[in-house]
Amino acid sequence: MSVNGGRVPLVGAQGPLAAITQTLSHPNLHGALVVGEFGTGKSAIARQLVTMGDPQQTRFFLVRATENLAEVPYGALGPYLSHATPQTLDSSLSALRALVAYFRAASEGRSAVVVVDDAQYLDDDSSHILTQLVISRIIKVVLFSDGLPPRTGDLFSLYTDGFISRVDLSGLEDEDAVALCEAIQGGRLSRGAGHYLARQSAGNPLMLRALLDHAAATGELVEQDGVWCLSGRFHPPAPPLMDLAKTVLRELTEQERTAYEVVALSGGISQTQLAAIEEDVVAQQLVRRGLLRPRDSSSTDLRVAHPMMTRVLRALVPAGRSADLRRRLFDDAVVPPAVDDGMIDYLDWALDCGMAVPPDILLTAARTAAHVSSTESALRFARAARAAGEESAGGVEEARVRVGLGEYAVAVELLDQVLADPGRPVVAADAAALKALACVQRGDDPRGIHAIADACAERLVAVFGDEDAESVEQADQRERAGQGLRLLHLFGWILEGEFDTALAEADAFDAVLAPPNAESESSLPVLLLLFRGEIDAALGQCDTALAGIRAAVDAVDRSHGNLEYLRPRLVARYVSALIHAGEITAAQGVLEEYRQRPVVSVEYIAGPLAALEAVLEARRGKFRTALTLLEPALACLRRVDSEMLLPYALGVAAWAAHSLGDHGAVAVFEKEFAGVASIGSRPLLLLGQAFLAAAGTGGTDAPADVGGLEALADAAREASFRSCEKDMLELLAVLGDTARTWRLAELADQFEGAEAQVLSRFAHAQADRDANALLAVADRAEEIQKIPLAAEASARAMRLFEEEGDGRARRMALRAVRHRQSLLEGVVAHEEGDTRGSHDLTTREREIARLAANGASNRAIAETLVLSTRTVEGHLYRIYGKLGITTREELEGEMKAYDDEH
Numbered sequence: 037m038s039v040n041g042g043r044v045p046l047v048g049a050q051g052p053l054a055a056i057t058q059t060l061s062h063p064n065l066h067g068a069l070v071v072g073e074f075g076t077g078k079s080a081i082a083r084q085l086v087t088m089g090d091p092q093q094t095r096f097f098l099v100r101a102t103e104n105l106a107e108v109p110y111g112a113l114g115p116y117l118s119h120a121t122p123q124t125l126d127s128s129l130s131a132l133r134a135l136v137a138y139f140r141a142a143s144e145g146r147s148a149v150v151v152v153d154d155a156q157y158l159d160d161d162s163s164h165i166l167t168q169l170v171i172s173r174i175i176k177v178v179l180f181s182d183g184l185p186p187r188t189g190d191l192f193s194l195y196t197d198g199f200i201s202r203v204d205l206s207g208l209e210d211e212d213a214v215a216l217c218e219a220i221q222g223g224r225l226s227r228g229a230g231h232y233l234a235r236q237s238a239g240n241p242l243m244l245r246a247l248l249d250h251a252a253a254t255g256e257l258v259e260q261d262g263v264w265c266l267s268g269r270f271h272p273p274a275p276p277l278m279d280l281a282k283t284v285l286r287e288l289t290e291q292e293r294t295a296y297e298v299v300a301l302s303g304g305i306s307q308t309q310l311a312a313i314e315e316d317v318v319a320q321q322l323v324r325r326g327l328l329r330p331r332d333s334s335s336t337d338l339r340v341a342h343p344m345m346t347r348v349l350r351a352l353v354p355a356g357r358s359a360d361l362r363r364r365l366f367d368d369a370v371v372p373p374a375v376d377d378g379m380i381d382y383l384d385w386a387l388d389c390g391m392a393v394p395p396d397i398l399l400t401a402a403r404t405a406a407h408v409s410s411t412e413s414a415l416r417f418a419r420a421a422r423a424a425g426e427e428s429a430g431g432v433e434e435a436r437v438r439v440g441l442g443e444y445a446v447a448v449e450l451l452d453q454v455l456a457d458p459g460r461p462v463v464a465a466d467a468a469a470l471k472a473l474a475c476v477q478r479g480d481d482p483r484g485i486h487a488i489a490d491a492c493a494e495r496l497v498a499v500f501g502d503e504d505a506e507s508v509e510q511a512d513q514r515e516r517a518g519q520g521l522r523l524l525h526l527f528g529w530i531l532e533g534e535f536d537t538a539l540a541e542a543d544a545f546d547a548v549l550a551p552p553n554a555e556s557e558s559s560l561p562v563l564l565l566l567f568r569g570e571i572d573a574a575l576g577q578c579d580t581a582l583a584g585i586r587a588a589v590d591a592v593d594r595s596h597g598n599l600e601y602l603r604p605r606l607v608a609r610y611v612s613a614l615i616h617a618g619e620i621t622a623a624q625g626v627l628e629e630y631r632q633r634p635v636v637s638v639e640y641i642a643g644p645l646a647a648l649e650a651v652l653e654a655r656r657g658k659f660r661t662a663l664t665l666l667e668p669a670l671a672c673l674r675r676v677d678s679e680m681l682l683p684y685a686l687g688v689a690a691w692a693a694h695s696l697g698d699h700g701a702v703a704v705f706e707k708e709f710a711g712v713a714s715i716g717s718r719p720l721l722l723l724g725q726a727f728l729a730a731a732g733t734g735g736t737d738a739p740a741d742v743g744g745l746e747a748l749a750d751a752a753r754e755a756s757f758r759s760c761e762k763d764m765l766e767l768l769a770v771l772g773d774t775a776r777t778w779r780l781a782e783l784a785d786q787f788e789g790a791e792a793q794v795l796s797r798f799a800h801a802q803a804d805r806d807a808n809a810l811l812a813v814a815d816r817a818e819e820i821q822k823i824p825l826a827a828e829a830s831a832r833a834m835r836l837f838e839e840e841g842d843g844r845a846r847r848m849a850l851r852a853v854r855h856r857q858s859l860l861e862g863v864v865a866h867e868e869g870d871t872r873g874s875h876d877l878t879t880r881e882r883e884i885a886r887l888a889a890n891g892a893s894n895r896a897i898a899e900t901l902v903l904s905t906r907t908v909e910g911h912l913y914r915i916y917g918k919l920g921i922t923t924r925e926e927l928e929g930e931m932k933a934y935d936d937e938h
């Protein structure tokens with residue numbers, strides 16, 4: 037692999053190379069068997085290996101076995117037997133002697149290591165003679181193989197007999213895969229792009245490179261503000277990907293190829309289903325080759341190991357053969373599995389084969405595919421539903437894809453067409469909700485949501501007429517549509533920050549709406565749980581809010597995939613609620629759990645979830661980490677901002693840059709904020725402004741605009757944005773402001789959750805000027821990873837101790853300040869004047885203090901330093917006075933603290 041005319045660095049090989057090197061140095065082992073699937077870089081690692089080691093100690097010899105030479109006696113060893121006569125090669129003993137002579141002469145007294153690439157292709161004679169050389173301790177050997185049964189067992193029996201160890205090559209870890217892609221592209225990848233490329237290729241370096249080249253060439257991967265992001269549009273595989281698949285298929289028997297194609301095209305099937313076409317041993321052989329894998333450790337269902345191959349094989353397998361394979365497997369049935377079990381690939385295959393898929397299945401699949409980054413499949417399913425008679429509902433699902441791509445004008449035009457002739461009331465309500473979402477995401481005033489809902493209600497009356505003439509089904513449709521529009525108004529009030537109005541409506545709605553259940557496909561109960569959770573969080577009822585949103589997530593888990601399209605949104609809101617409740621560890625766990633799911637939205641991973649992770653890092657004082665995460669996240673949010681987080685994320689980015697001393701970046705973020713300050717909810721916009729005010733824009737020596745931040749906190753209080761106000765007051769506290777301590781105490785006392793408890797204790801301790809209580813609060817704040825608050829509480833305690841004239845307690849507090857500031861990234865340490873600590877002792881005093889702290893008597897110290905005992909006593913008197921202590925036990929603690937600080 038090369039880029040810009042240079043070599044791409046070998047990524048992810050350090051572990052295997054270290055394991056091989058360790059084996060070669062082992063006195064009782066004679067080499068290693070290195071096993072890896074096609075494309076895992078065995079040849080590259082073999083080449084790297086022969087350049088490693090001490091040339092004064094070891095001489096490497098590279099042997100390249102090939103399938104063409106597999107039938108030629110000594111074919112692989114030809115380069116090392118070029119001096120041998122034909123008569124020598126007639127006898128294995130003569131050939132052995134010739135190789136012994138060659139390796140000894142070429143090694144010149146050094147250890148000889150023979151590295152065999154593609155060892156599974158070794159001819160019988162080469163395998164036999166290398167085995168003899170290893171057993172005779174003439175050489176050590178490193179065999180690189182694909183793990184399939186070799187043509188000859190001689191050399192490979194060295195592993196089963198314990199002469200050599202085994203090293204398994206797996207796919208690249210996600211971070212290594214991203215590092216390789218960034219080296220090739222010459223720039224950073226977004227979280228979503230990295231996730232997509234790593235998961236689709238399963239970390240296989242060869243497939244990863246092929247997929248990366250395809251994505252860059254077709255516009256699937258685009259550069260945005262110096263970051264490589266996914267465009268959201270995916271294209272048919274180009275010839276290089278097709279050629280790669282053909283290379284894989286060429287290595288398979290006809291039975292293996294059939295089994296592999298079936299599993300790939302279907303999206304995954306059980307071993308029982310596959311056994312109806314091919315014997316189980318065929319599937320196991322494909323698993324050993326690394327081409328198939330079980331769905332998980334407890335399942336017998338099989339998946340392709342490299343998901344990208346499904347797309348390639350759909351283009352590669354002839355239509356007639358594809359239809360025949362599907363008929364053999366499923367007959368004419370269309371019973372899609374859950375989304376995690378391959379629903380999207382299953383339905384794509386069904387449509388490829390001309391199957392009649394029921395419209396309701398297509399609509400559900402289109403909605404799900406749109407939210408798990410299967411854009412082209414979502415459009416295909418929506419259009420197929422329209423062709424099957426669901427013109428309006430299919431139009432809504434096509435518009436949903438357009439919203440996900442940031443094509444808001446196209447989406448609104450489609451939705452207006454649906455609203456003009458909705459077909460069914462429920463479809464009209466869905467269209468109105470989606471239109472409202474598209475409008476606010478592009479920056480329209482959230483108050484316009486109510487106008488959209490009211491216009492839809494009027495249209496329903498105009499189109500569907502008198503309620504008295506309705507059938508039972510029509511009445512049910514009208515009721516569900518009315519509930520959907522009611523929920524849309526609730527969404528509008530939340531964005532506006534009208535939480536009291538929203539709470540009253542949610543309570544009334546909750547009384548008439550049935551709770552979610554596994555049988556129902558309605559999203560309304562789940563969305564009501566979500567909205568109620570957001571309202572509770574905004575009003576400080578954090579525990580109640582988290583329980584409600586968690587219940588919504590659980591409902592999606594129980595829905596058999598029917599509500600899976602809601603998961604990305606729920607995860608984002610859940611993480612946000614956890615962050616603002618101070619549940620940092622829990623938020624990190626939820627983010628990681630989502631990223632590990634089999635089917636995810638890479639758009640959410642790239643934008644909203646990456647931005648929220650950065651917010652999390654900033655709130656715990658990891659400002660450099662936060663800014664590193666935010667830069668690619670912002671690039672993605674500028675393209676598509678599904679959660680309307682861009683203004684808030686810009687504010688946090690400015691605060692992080694300020695904390696790192698990069699005031700030029702602060703000015704850039706502030707300028708961009710001004711251009712997007714109409715997007716999203718009012719409370720979140722106000723909080724973004726607060727971070728900008730805290731950051732300031734005046735350069736290195738300018739203070740943060742505390743006055744501006746105080747004004748914003750007053751605005752939040754006046755608007756009853758309680759959670760928003762709480763965050764602003766905490767920010768003021770971290771900046772050292774004490775004027776609003778009373779309000780922080782008043783507000784935090786009314787909130788639920790661990791963070792509120794810490795803030796309440798902090799505010800009361802500050803109001804009471806209780807230094808010891810502040811230190812206790814700092815300890816608790818550190819426990820829940822609120823490090824900036826912990827550092828500020830420690831600093832305030834230190835100042836109070838100084839005012840009280842308690843030098844010893846002040847020094848203890850100073851150590852706490854230094855410790856907590858060491859946990860922060862980019863924050864300048866407090867300068868609190870003369871600390872009068874152990875670093876003020878003279879060099880001689882430190883020597884005496886350390887000896888005394890270690891238990892030496894005055895006489896022993898005097899003898900060691902060649903001083904009089906009286907002189908030592910005088911020094912100790914002055915040392916005790918400087919440190920504010922009276923005993924040697926206290927001196928031991930002071931010196932230990934000094935050593936810890938230095």
